[in-house]
Amino acid sequence: MAASDSELAARQRELMDLRRKANELESEILEAAATQPWSLTGFYTTYYATTGFMLGLIAAVVSLLFNIAGASVAGKTPLELIRVYLTFPLGEKALQLTEAAQKVYAIDNGVILTSGVCLYLATGMMLGVPFHVIAMRFTARSGLMTRLLFGAALGIFLWAFNFYAVLSWLQPLTCGGNWITSSEYLPWWVAAATHVVFGLTMIVVSPLGQYVPYHGPAESPAA
DSSP: HHHHHHHHHHHHHHHHHHHHHHHHHHHHHHHHHHSOOOOOOOOOHHHHHHHHHHHHHHHHHHHHHHHHHHHHHHOOOOOHHHHHHHHHHHHGGGGGOOOSSSSSSOOOOOHHHHHHHHHHHHHHHHHHHHHHHHHHHHHHHHHHHHHHHHHHHHHHHHOOEEEEEEEEHHHEEEEHSSOOOOTTTOHHHHHHHHHHHHHHHHHHHHHGGGGOOOOOOOOOOOO
């Protein structure tokens, strides 16, 4: 009986030692994991969505400048085309720009220009998210010409989808008219070319939003 008790006590001590070693190993593993740098294991969708939101602002500015130039070529004033975008929230009232002396609905020129530009830039930022994610997923390692062609094609797709798959029925449903897709106010080629310029600009500036892992300074070798 005495030998059995001694053996049991030895086993209990051995078990306690094993538990202590297991706790020490677990602590060492946790400490090593905490100091291990984070590494990307797949496509960084969240990063590209965030950077696409910012790059969309740049592309929207460039395409807006092109839109203003296209308005002049089409024989329309820049303010007139900006007002077309405001017909989505305001309807036909956005087109009723009159002198303040007349007793009809009027929107101040400055308000129209500011609101239209803000709406345009905000739309560009939202479109920049899916555009940049798709472009970086499929063309990140392609040559510049391939990427530019991809950007132009994607811009055409965005124009066709936004204008004819969404706005062609959504604006009449919500605003009682169809002014954005009407060639009377916005020629189709101006709208299409504006989207192409947006797509090309997104491709050109896309390196600014490409994920590059951060590497800290290398440890100096021991003397």
